[in-house]
Amino acid sequence: MKLSAFAKIAAIGGIAALTLTSCAANEGGSASGSDDSAATSSLSGELVGAGASSQGSAQEVWVAGFQTANPDVTVNYEPSGSGAGRETFQQGASAFAGSDRAFKAEEISAGPFDGCATGDIVEFPAYISPIAVIFNVEGVDSLKLDAPTVAKIFSGAITSWNDPAIADQNPDVELPEGNITAVHRSDDSGTTGNFTEYLAAAAADDWTAGSIETWPTEFGGEGAQGTSGVVSAVKNGSGTIGYADASQAGDLGTVDIKVGEDYVPYSPEAAAAIVDASSLEEGRTEGDLAITLDRTSTEDGVYPIVLVSYLIGCAEYEDAANAELVKSYFSYIVSEEGQSAAQESAGNAPISEDLRGQVQTAIDSIS
Structure with a gap:
């Protein structure tokens, strides 16, 4: 399955807890920043994530935007590195992970994922950068x-x-x-x-x-x-x-x-172009959107050393509160607003509309 045209997009770290707090928006996680939307948000609680330091700048912006939309939510993201993030997630010490690669199929099969009610996970590209x-x-x-x-x-x-x-x-x-x-x-x-x-x-x-x-x-x-x-x-x-x-x-x-x-x-x-020339891995669940990058492509304008950084969560959470917060936070991150905010701050390539649709379907499946 080919991903849609990223090339049409005209645009476009140490260990620390990134915790930002603000005020305003709706339950679906859309951060409009208006007082009216702040009044309609019923989300509350603390959401813990860890992982890729490459996402550090983007996560700062996403955390700030989401907390502005949902003032009763605190999001903590520790940019401890991809491997540490995946391990923390598997141990159930965080509700989600950031990772500069998807879990390998054999890693998913071996498990376990202690915070998940099943052995299935949801993972998708959220940050694309050379x-x-x-x-x-x-x-x-x-x-x-x-x-x-x-x-x-x-x-x-x-x-x-x-x-x-x-x-x-x-x-x-x-x-x-x-x-x-x-x-x-x-x-x-x-x-x-x-x-x-x-x-x-x-x-x-x-x-x-x-x-x-x-x-x-x-x-x-x-x-x-x-x-x-x-x-x-x-x-x-x-x-x-x-x-x-x-x-x-x-x-x-x-x-x-x-x-x-x-x-x-x-x-x-150029980073978007190599993703556009690549396909989704076969044999994955519908919510597991791992990409097989074509590193040897010779297409014009392709830059092959690209980082596709993923967000990873449970397909079904043991804790229903985590499910609600993760779905809302993930939805904000992949929204046009969330991707544009990260682009401005970190210079990454926003995901395409077609990929956003696939990703949102995967997020919606979280329970």
Whole structure:
């Protein structure tokens, strides 16, 4: 099943509890911000979530908007990382999780999900963003690299910035002789999973570790905790290179990735294009909208290192109060208002109307 045209969209981290409180809107979770809507909201209680730090900026905005619409609700989201978020959710310590990958089918089968009344879960894309390859080399703002070269840099096979594999693709760039310090996530990370999935698909001969969320120690490099940790290590180092959600790239140098015969810079539109060229995984339940990304696509304008970050909840909750709050919060997040708010704050690509319809159907099935 093909997803609809994201390309038509013209637009477009440490561990901490993100808790914001405000006032105003309706029971369905729509955050209009009006006094009238505030008076109609009957939702109350505390909603706890944890997971992907890549969603951190977006979650701040979503929490604020939802609590403005529902002043008697407190939402706590801890950006502890995708792996920690999935574990917390499975243990029933949080009502929902954010994750930079969907649960694998075998993980769902193995379970258990302690806060759920059944073994089924609901998960769907809520935050779509390119993963930028960021670097800090004095005097260099942009580089062009193909997948094998990126793989060799992060596996330790290329150690100098003026290596011919880099220089040949950047003949107009004056590259230093200095050593490369490759920075990776030290924590179990969905961002790492997405990044290594790209390397495994597009540079299999040079990246032998496969698609993994825990960085292989044999490849060395410098580890840093969370998205913010990687960005900080690259920014404060010299001759450093790393990977992070593109919204956090700031003024660091970035890499244009070779796709077919062209080099494509990251952008929300290019990230949307790779999702548009991909399909939903087969063999999943109707509420489990996991995407199989085509990392080797050569279509024009596609940026293949993309993060599709999911929201995950129970198909049926042991606690009915959690079901009501999760349904309302998820509905606000995927609404046009919620997606537009995140776009403005975090620079992600809003989900398409067609995908929104599929996602809302999955959310509505939560009980």
